[in-house]
Every structure is written in C-alpha cells, then in structure tokens.
Amino acid sequence: MIDVKIINPFLAATMHVLKTMAQVDARPGRPFLKKDDLAMGDVSAIIGITGAAQGSMALIFTEKCIKDIASNLLGEPFTELNHEVRDAVGELTNMICGDARRRLAEDGFILQAGIPTIVGGKGHTIMHVANGPRLAVPFETNAGSFMVEVAFQT
Amino acid sequence: MAYKDMVAMVVDDFSTMRRIVRKILKDLQFREVIEAENGAEAFKLLQTNKVDLIVSDWNMPVMTGLELLKMVRADERLKGLPFLMVTAEAQKENIVEAIKAKVSNYVVKPFSPAVFAEKLAKIIPS
Numbered sequence: 001m002i003d004v005k006i007i008n009p010f011l012a013a014t015m016h017v018l019k020t021m022a023q024v025d026a027r028p029g030r031p032f033l034k035k036d037d038l039a040m041g042d043v044s045a046i047i048g049i050t051g052a053a054q055g056s057m058a059l060i061f062t063e064k065c066i067k068d069i070a071s072n073l074l075g076e077p078f079t080e081l082n083h084e085v086r087d088a089v090g091e092l093t094n095m096i097c098g099d100a101r102r103r104l105a106e107d108g109f110i111l112q113a114g115i116p117t118i119v120g121g122k123g124h125t126i127m128h129v130a131n132g133p134r135l136a137v138p139f140e141t142n143a144g145s146f147m148v149e150v151a152f153q154t
Numbered sequence: 155m156a157y158k159d160m161v162a163m164v165v166d167d168f169s170t171m172r173r174i175v176r177k178i179l180k181d182l183q184f185r186e187v188i189e190a191e192n193g194a195e196a197f198k199l200l201q202t203n204k205v206d207l208i209v210s211d212w213n214m215p216v217m218t219g220l221e222l223l224k225m226v227r228a229d230e231r232l233k234g235l236p237f238l239m240v241t242a243e244a245q246k247e248n249i250v251e252a253i254k255a256k257v258s259n260y261v262v263k264p265f266s267p268a269v270f271a272e273k274l275a276k277i278i279p280s
Contacts, residue, residue, distance in 0.1 A: 020264035021174070074173055084169065091170040094213070095263045098242020102262070105245045113242075115167070115215060 006104065007031075007135055010057060010150050013099035014139065017092060022072040026146075029138040037127055040136075040147050042066075043086055043120035045093035048129070049101075051111040055130040055152035057100070059093045068143030081120070090116040096148075130154075155206065157278070161186040163203070165196040165210035165222065166240070171263075175209055175240065178267045182274070193217030197225055200232055207278060212241035212248070223255045236277045240265075 011028055018024040041060035049055045061069070067078045070088040078085050093116040101111045119126070128134055128151035137148045162184050164175045176187045188203055190196035194217040196210065208226065210219040219239055226232045239252055239260040252260060258277040261270055 017264045020266060070170075073170065075177060084173075087168055088170040091168040094168065095242055098244070098263055101242075102244045110245065113213075115213065 005107070006053065006109070006152065007137075007150055009103035010096065010100040010148060011137055012103060013096045014059075014148055017095045017099055018069065018141075021092075021095065022069050024069055024072055024141050024143075026139045026141050029140060031135055031137045034134045034136040034149060037125040039119075039124050039126045040138075041145075042122065043081060043089050043118070044124065044126055045089045045116040045118045046126055046128070047093050047097050047116040048114040049097070049111050049152075050114075052109050053111060053152045055132070055150065056128045057093070057097050058126045058128070058147075058149040059089060059096065060126065060147040060149065061089060062144045062146065065141055065144030065146050069141070086118050086120060090118045156183075158183045158185055160184055160206040160278075161188065161204060162207040162209060163188045163190060163196060163199065163205045165190045165193060165208065165214070165219065167191050167211065167214040171211060171240070175270070178270050179209070181267065182271060191216075193219060193222030193225070196222055200226070200229075205235065207236045207238065207274075209238045209240055212239055212243045212252075220252060220255060223252065223257055227256050238274060238277065240270075 018026045039060045042063040044060040046058040063081050070078045070085045097113045130151040130153040132152045132154035134151040162179050164172050166172045172189045179187050192214045212219040236258045239257050242263045244262040259273050261273045
C-alpha cells in the first residue's frame with residue numbers, strides 16, 4: 001500500500017507548479033494502481049528519487065495538452081511536439097518533484113532527486129525502477145489530460 | 155548601473171527555464187542575456203564575456219550551480235558578481251549551503267515573474 005502522506009504532496013505540487021508557471025488549472029481524477037509500463041500519453045519525463053524513500057515520479061502528457069501548457073509556459077504558440085515542448089516536460093517534472101520534496105521535507109521526510117529523462121512517441125513505456133505499487137493519477141485541464149505516476153520501493 | 159545597461163548570464167540545462175528567465179530579464183529591460191547549459195560552460199563564457207549578473211539553476215549535469223558559485227567566488231575578477239540561484243532545491247540545508255558559498259539571493263521554483271523581479275531587486279536595485 002502506498003502511503004497517501006507521500007503521494008499527496010506530489011499532487012499538490014503538480015497543481016501548484018502548473019498554476020504558477022503556466023496559469024493552467026489541473027483537476028485531479030481518481031487515482032488507480034497501474035499494472036504495466038505502457039505510457040498513457042505521447043511524451044513523458046521520469047525522475048529518480050532517493051533518500052528517505054527510493055523511487056521515481058513520471059509525468060505523461062497527451063500531445064494536445066502539453067502543446068497548450070508549453071504555449072502558456074513560454075508565452076508563444078506551439079503547434080508541433082518539438083524539442084522545445086519535450087524540454088518543457090522535463091523542466092515541469094523537475095519543478096513538480098522539487099516542490100513535492102519541499103512539502104515532504106516540512107514533515108521531516110527528506111528526499112533527493114536526479115535529473116529528468118524525457119521519452120516520447122506513440123506506445124512508449126515508462127520504466128519505474130521501484131518494485132512497489134505504481135500509483136497513477138489522471139489530471140484534466142481545459143486543453144486535455146495528463147498523468148502523474150509515482151512508485152516507491154517497498 | 156541600470157538594468158538597461160546590464161548583461162545577464164542564464165545557466166540552466168533545460169532550455170525551457172532559460173527561455174522563461176530570458177523573457178523576464180528582457181521584460182525588465184536587460185541589455186543582453188547570454189545562455190549556458192551548465193556551470194562549466196558558464197565559467198568558460200565568463201572568461202571572455204563581461205557579465206553583470208549570473209542567474210543559475212542548482213541541479214545540472216557536468217557542473218552544478220553550487221559548484222559554479224564557488225568557482226566564481228574564488229576567482230579574483232569575478233568574485234563580486236551578483237549571483238541569483240534559481241532552484242527546486244529549497245530544503246533548509248540546501249539554502250544554508252548556498253548562503254555559506256555566498257550566494258547573493260535565491261528564487262525557489264515555481265515562481266512568478268513578480269517574485270523573480272522582487273528577488274533580483276534585492277541584489278540589484280533597478
């Protein structure tokens with residue numbers, strides 16, 4: 001079982017980062033346990049986490065959603081899933097993970113993070129290293145959906 | 155010196171954050187913004203470019219922002235440069251480490267342009 005005390009800061013961080021940096025309202029849906037590695041989207045980034053817990057966090061966007069978010073983030077329209085849009089997925093992952101770690105540190109739960117890796121393409125996979133359950137939380141925005149996945153070693 | 159006469163260097167491994175910071179600095183009327191992808195590239199550029207402000211990420215491959223800060227503070231010619239750390243590493247011990255290394259100020263990600271401008275104004279009044 002994943003402790004909600006660890007997961008909730010990642011969800012709060014997701015909403016906070018998107019609102020602050022891209023003026024995007026992200027609404028979380030019902031979390032579920034994911035059984036396979038297939039990414040439910042077109043472009044993803046994954047970041048490794050160490051310290052009080054070992055695991056990883058991934059952010060998976062549909063093309064329509066990330067193009068809209070990147071346009072807001074960078075102040076210019078993006079019509080293609082190009083290098084700049086992919087880079088934005090990495091930086092968003094970095095910021096969300098950082099904000100979540102800051103929230104967890106307030107409760108004495110100290111985590112460190114690596115540098116995000118960006119992957120993409122139809123049918124790409126997300127390889128979490130942790131053997132524990134993989135919690136997926138779908139989010140909706142006015143421009144489409146994205147997913148946050150968190151997995152920790154048990 | 156006013157912002158309009160100043161050259162800033164933005165150091166970040168993600169082009170997204172470089173572009174966000176570049177846009178804020180240009181909106182604040184900075185004359186020129188130079189970019190580097192990591193601390194090592196930044197330090198090399200500092201040898202040949204006159205820069206009035208460094209805005210650096212913390213967590214980067216090759217050379218981190220903290221390592222760059224220490225190298226800048228140890229360099230006779232560069233040691234007085236205003237150094238603004240833009241970081242997701244906002245845990246207390248990280249901030250203490252940066253202050254010990256004589257960072258001028260820091261901005262925690264995520265941030266709004268107004269917060270960035272406020273942090274900058276504390277080290278370089280506009």
